[in-house]
Amino acid sequence: MxxxxxxxxxxxxxxxxxxxxxxxxxxxxxxxxxxxxxxxxxxxxxxxxxxxxxxxxxxxxxxxxxxxxxxxxxxxxxxxxxxxxxxxxxxxxxxxxxxxxxxMGFGSCQDLIEEHFPVGLPEVAVAFILKDVLQGLEYIHKRGFVHRAIKASHILISSMGQACLSGMRYACEIVKNGRWQKNIYCFPSSTANNLKWLSPELLLQDLHGYNEKSDIYSLGITICELANGVAPFTGVPATLMLTEKVRGRAPHIIDCKLPKHAEHENTNDGDAGSSNSTLAAIGESILEHFSSRKFSESFHSITVQCLHRDPSNRPSTSQLSSHPFFKQCRKSDETVVDIFKSVPKIxxxxxxxxxxxxxxxxxxxxxxxxxxxxxxxx
Known part of the structure; x- marks a missing residue:
């Protein structure tokens, strides 16, 4: 064959x-x-x-x-x-x-973080990667699948700087018997490795079910993982993590403006509680680095939009693709290959x-x- x-x-x-x-x-x-x-x-x-x-x-x-x-x-x-x-x-x-x-010449985003960017990827790199991921995710949704495992280890970067989604073993169909389902109720058969990234409505397993918007929440968790160098809720017991997600306590990308953003998170029905779990997983020396860096307002904005507790308030993949955050991709003189030039390729x-x-x-x-x-x- x-x-x-x-x-x-x-x-x-x-x-x-x-x-x-x-x-x-x-x-x-x-x-x-x-x-x-x-x-x-x-x-x-x-x-x-x-x-x-x-x-x-x-x-x-x-x-x-x-x-x-x-x-x-x-x-x-x-x-x-x-x-x-x-x-x-x-x-x-x-x-x-x-x-x-x-x-995939640069390996996974998790590999890049662990081996070369322990404090997280540069903002412009996240923008380029996220732009590609959204295109792949939009295609997956249009083909009738919910991915259910968006995370750094499932985002691979080619030697040309192109991001590709993998991890389709956890995907499920949106279409059943030829009809598009408004909500899905099947729970993934294996979730142990993906709990930190799963949406609250998927974890709850209630009568409301979930849909492709659960992938948008996972994308928001992944943005935090790429920016902070560590996945939110790392080291947090599963029951506490579920409680924080259900209560709407969303993680944040961490920079010098974290206190300000944590205080004004009422639009996301949450507070700064979940940020503490991320901070607890980060060493003191790295925290000093975070306190001196500054992300753009659009970077904070797109993260908050992805992590809304109510899935109906989260944007679709096409809406996210037009977010002002991606303007820097057009303005940047660097490409992903330039940013990762010091990383030896596979x-x-x-x-x-x-x-x-x-x-x-x-x-x-x-x-x-x-x-x-x-x-x-x-």
């Missing part, structure tokens, strides 16, 4: 096949999906292009893990948008599933750093994967 995908410049296309013999493991990059899979840099031999191969070991996982992996592949392969991470090919072998995707440098042992291990894990019959339907 072959999959045709547009090239990075959009001018040509490359055929990726589902034969394991077409891929040569180059380096082990890490784990993914809470340890249910490993990530490898590989060479697609027919085209001499670098790809990323995620390998999921299903044999020692629970049925829930199995269903999530299957769900992610099925949903992702229904989507085709520049700001949604594509799956170029998939193949199975015994109890393992391999998924091929393009290499690619052949990983092959060099892996050494002979790393390459051998990765090659061994990808070699001899004979296609076998399987009831997976991709």
């Amino acid at each position: 072959y999959s045709r995908v547009a090239g990075e410049e959009g001018k040509s296309s490359i055929m990726y096949d589902s034969s394991p013999n077409s891929y040569h493991g180059m380096a082990h990059l890490g784990t993914c999906c809470s340890g249910t899979g490993t990530i490898h840099l590989a060479l697609h031999k027919p085209t001499d292009t670098m790809v990323v191969v995620k390998k999921f070991y299903i044999d020692d996982r629970t049925p829930e893990d199995y269903n999530l992996v299957e769900r992610e592949i099925i949903v992702t392969r229904q989507l085709q948008h520049p700001n949604v991470l594509p799956y170029l090919a998939t193949f199975v072998s015994g109890h393992s599933v391999c998924v091929v995707s393009p290499p 690619g052949r440098r990983d092959v060099d750093s892996a050494g002979d042992y790393g390459v051998a291990m990765s090659a061994e894990q990808l070699a001899n994967l004979d296609l076998q019959s399987c009831h997976w339907d991709f």
Whole structure:
């Protein structure tokens, strides 16, 4: 089976096949999906292009893990948008599933924060990333899905500076039996890794249900994560976090104006309580940095709008895309690539750093994967 995908410049296309013999493991990059899979840099031999191969070991996982992996592949392969991470090919072998995707040169936003921007990304970088994410999210919503897992680790940045959404394993349909549902009542089968980002109405599981506006709330939490370098509610017990969300205590992006914004949060039906949980997760030295930096009013504004307790008061993706916050993207002399110029890109440098042992291990894990019959339907 072959999959045709547009090239990075959009001018040509490359055929990726589902034969394991077409891929040569180059380096082990890490784990993914809470340890249910490993990530490898590989060479697609027919085209001499670098790809990323995620390998999921299903044999020692629970049925829930199995269903999530299957769900992610099925949903992702229904989507085709520049700001949604594509799956170029998939193949199975015994109890393992391999998924091929393009290499995202700068990794995830979570990787960028942890390794290079511990106090959060620059505002203009957040603007560029958020602009792309909104385009991808709007497409996902129009295709009839609620993402339900918007967060920094599910936003990947290509070597060209383009942001792509991933994490479709947690998505659910808005359309049922051919009809668009006003509200959804199904609760995600796995929420442990996403609780901090989920909207209050989704967590409540009451008769009001939730809809695509729950993703807007998650986007607001992600904005705080990108700007502050730490996700809101980090270290907060789940019950307390739920209480704060239900009461409308929304997090904030933290700068020298935090006290002012916290005091005047009545428009969001909340107060400064939830900001304390974020501050508690940040060291004293970093807090000094925050007290000297200043974000724009539009940055604070878009964050507040996303985090309204009442989902009907949150803007849609298209309304957010026209927010004044994004004017700086047109005015900026920098691009995402310029901002991240000091960040080494994922690619052949990983092959060099892996050494002979790393390459051998990765090659061994990808070699001899004979296609076998399987009831997976991709």
